[in-house]
Amino acid sequence: MNRGTVIITGNFELPDKNAAAHRVVNNGKLLRSLGYNAVFLGTNREEPSFSGIKKREYGAGFDMYEQAYPRSARQWAAEIFDMTNLQTLVSKYPDTVALMLYNTQYATVRAARKAFARRDIRILYDCTEWSTYTEGSFLKHIIKSADSRLIEQKLPRQCVGIIAVSSVMEKKYGGRKPLIVLPPLVDTEDPIWKQEREKRDRFTFCYAGSPSDKDRLDLLLEAFSVLPDGAALRIIGITKEEFILHTPGAAAFADHAGITFTGRLTHYETVREILSCDCFVFLRGPTRRNNAGFPTKFAEAFTCGVPVITTSVSDVSLYADDKCVILPDVSPAGICEAMQNVMVKNYSPAALRDAFDYKKHTDGMRRWLERVLCKKD
Numbered sequence: 001m002n003r004g005t006v007i008i009t010g011n012f013e014l015p016d017k018n019a020a021a022h023r024v025v026n027n028g029k030l031l032r033s034l035g036y037n038a039v040f041l042g043t044n045r046e047e048p049s050f051s052g053i054k055k056r057e058y059g060a061g062f063d064m065y066e067q068a069y070p071r072s073a074r075q076w077a078a079e080i081f082d083m084t085n086l087q088t089l090v091s092k093y094p095d096t097v098a099l100m101l102y103n104t105q106y107a108t109v110r111a112a113r114k115a116f117a118r119r120d121i122r123i124l125y126d127c128t129e130w131s132t133y134t135e136g137s138f139l140k141h142i143i144k145s146a147d148s149r150l151i152e153q154k155l156p157r158q159c160v161g162i163i164a165v166s167s168v169m170e171k172k173y174g175g176r177k178p179l180i181v182l183p184p185l186v187d188t189e190d191p192i193w194k195q196e197r198e199k200r201d202r203f204t205f206c207y208a209g210s211p212s213d214k215d216r217l218d219l220l221l222e223a224f225s226v227l228p229d230g231a232a233l234r235i236i237g238i239t240k241e242e243f244i245l246h247t248p249g250a251a252a253f254a255d256h257a258g259i260t261f262t263g264r265l266t267h268y269e270t271v272r273e274i275l276s277c278d279c280f281v282f283l284r285g286p287t288r289r290n291n292a293g294f295p296t297k298f299a300e301a302f303t304c305g306v307p308v309i310t311t312s313v314s315d316v317s318l319y320a321d322d323k324c325v326i327l328p329d330v331s332p333a334g335i336c337e338a339m340q341n342v343m344v345k346n347y348s349p350a351a352l353r354d355a356f357d358y359k360k361h362t363d364g365m366r367r368w369l370e371r372v373l374c375k376k377d
Helices: 019-033 073-081 084-092 106-115 138-157 167-173 217-225 240-246 248-255 267-276 288-292 296-304 332-345 358-373
Strands: 005-010 037-044 054-056 063-068 096-102 122-127 161-164 179-181 203-208 231-236 259-263 279-281 308-311 324-327
Touching (some): 005 084, 005 122, 019 122, 019 296, 073 106, 096 358, 106 122, 122 358, 161 167, 161 358, 167 179, 179 358, 203 296, 217 231, 217 248, 231 267, 240 248, 279 296, 279 332, 296 308, 324 332
Parallel strands (some): 005 037, 005 096, 122 161, 161 179, 203 231, 203 279, 231 259, 279 308
Antiparallel strands (some): 054 063
């Protein structure tokens, strides 16, 4: 049954170039399983600026379009306020029933609501962050901070339904508009999760990510530096030079013989690395930003079936099992002790876990869609 088209748009790089793309594509699979046609409009950072939208053939089973990533103040203003590209895309799909805006600016939500007010197209919002972080000028930081506050405080005024990534967001938005909590989802039937685990000569810890102010990679390296010899640590996603540039105070730890920096890998290669490690480690402090979001790193490592050492942020404790170590803080001594304990236990490779499989969330999504789209079988 074709129940109509849902257009998903936001600053994600198709088909799987960043965590945002993983999020929306798996949400799209969830929509498709319920009879909706999911269509994507992402951004393209790699090509020079171009006007309008371009359809891409990524072989992902969905119609996927891109618009140019804004590189000037005028282009940023156009992305925030100009609905031309969305209107063009809607015209290609006359059965459009909803626009799902992924982490777009508050002004964009208002502009979309106004642009499609006379059509029976519902405005939905997928919220995974309350972040004030952005690259660029001081003015851009001010604008980002103001936008984050508006999204946190006034978002329900501008849309008919909200997808929230955590219970922290649920408490903030709950009762004001129909809401569903969806953590980062995966598709365990995708070949990316069917890869064989590579055998390692040594007990191997793994981290995957990129330098940011969220992860305490410096503390992980410091803790690893005092472990007994024999273990290895693979840092996926950055080079040694990038780590030192981002965290110069921890440069000495990067020279440890057991540490390997792989640089950036594809998502397929990254999952293979996680599948093949003996324990995945990532550490975050309990900040407002970290607690409101939900770490995609945890969802993916958990799905791989490997032990996970992390900190008590967001809703990770709701999913943790006996192979997860939730640290009360991020002290090097506590991290080192947890790593030693996991090495002693030396868990056998486990089967994939399905707690984050999108198919586990079909019933909840169906009920939410019935409320926001007023459609029942």
